[in-house]
Amino acid sequence: MLRTEIDGNIVQQADSRRPSSYTAVLGDAKVPLLHADPPYCLLVRRGKKGQRRDPKKAKINHSAVTRYENVAAYQRFTRAWLLPAADRIAEGGHAIIWTNLMGREPITRVAAEAGLVPHGHVLWAKLGKKGNVGERVARLYEVALVFGWTAPPALGPGDPAPPRHHISGYDDDGEAGDWQHHPNHKPMSLLAPLLRFYTRPGERVLEPFSGSGSTAAAALRLGRKASALELRQTWTQVSGERMAAMAQRDAPG
Numbered sequence: 001m002l003r004t005e006i007d008g009n010i011v012q013q014a015d016s017r018r019p020s021s022y023t024a025v026l027g028d029a030k031v032p033l034l035h036a037d038p039p040y041c042l043l044v045r046r047g048k049k050g051q052r053r054d055p056k057k058a059k060i061n062h063s064a065v066t067r068y069e070n071v072a073a074y075q076r077f078t079r080a081w082l083l084p085a086a087d088r089i090a091e092g093g094h095a096i097i098w099t100n101l102m103g104r105e106p107i108t109r110v111a112a113e114a115g116l117v118p119h120g121h122v123l124w125a126k127l128g129k130k131g132n133v134g135e136r137v138a139r140l141y142e143v144a145l146v147f148g149w150t151a152p153p154a155l156g157p158g159d160p161a162p163p164r165h166h167i168s169g170y171d172d173d174g175e176a177g178d179w180q181h182h183p184n185h186k187p188m189s190l191l192a193p194l195l196r197f198y199t200r201p202g203e204r205v206l207e208p209f210s211g212s213g214s215t216a217a218a219a220l221r222l223g224r225k226a227s228a229l230e231l232r233q234t235w236t237q238v239s240g241e242r243m244a245a246m247a248q249r250d251a252p253g
């Protein structure tokens with residue numbers, strides 16, 4: 001099983017449905033932020049006779065993409081990883097969980113089972129290509145659900161408001177291309193405001209679905225610590241190399 005550890009930042013090849021995976025990257029510790037980008041609630045498509053009818057689009061058939069028989073199966077998957085992950089959220093901490101629009105209900109139901117309270121959501125509208133006169137259409141496909149252990153405190157007049165919307169392209173920062181174009185890559189411009197708002201420098205972020213390592217890279221760049229899990233060897237390796245590159249970039253001298 002692959003593992004990269006640099007200055008207390010860890011990415012480990014492991015299944016986020018196993019409580020022992022969290023121990024491997026956290027020991028007994030709890031974290032102020034669980035940031036999770038799980039596989040989305042995409043369903044298997046079947047023809048009239050029940051045979052699989054997989055869509056032809058390459059991106060959606062990517063090896064990092066999982067399909068579920070129905071929403072109940074997705075909810076079972078969510079329960080398997082979210083309950084042990086929620087156990088690692090410290091008192092006063094938060095969970096941010098990305099999903100497509102169909103995944104909102106099953107995730108919200110399991111979060112409630114874990115005792116988490118909804119704190120609203122973050123909408124990411126993704127910009128398409130330029131049209132004839134330079135216009136770009138923003139398509140809303142992804143949403144992050146935010147939860148805490150207690151109801152969110154009322155904001156005082158001087159309090160910063162939590163980030164709630166973001167509009168950008170899939171790879172405005174040009175990073176996805178450097179790290180093998182994960183189909184669900186999350187850009188730094190999207191992650192940075194969330195990590196800044198929900199953690200302080202030096203605090204640790206837990207990411208149970210590392211993919212190409214965007215969460216760990218953002219955490220390191222912002223002076224936070226990262227503990228990440230990833231099931232697939234290729235993406236664990238990419239995450240580890242990306243973390244090493246980020247640590248090298250920020251090394252003094």
Ligand SMILES: C[S@@+](CC[C@H](N)C(=O)[O-])C[C@H]1O[C@@H](n2cnc3c(N)ncnc32)[C@H](O)[C@@H]1O
Pocket residue numbers: 014015016017037038039040064065066182184185186208209210211212213214215229230231232235
């Ligand atoms: C939505 S993607 C994450 C993309 C990532 N945010 C990025 O920017 O590259 C979900 C990832 O979870 C991984 N995964 C799926 N099931 C898993 C499991 N049970 N445990 C750990 N990782 C899993 C997939 O291999 C995939 O890379």
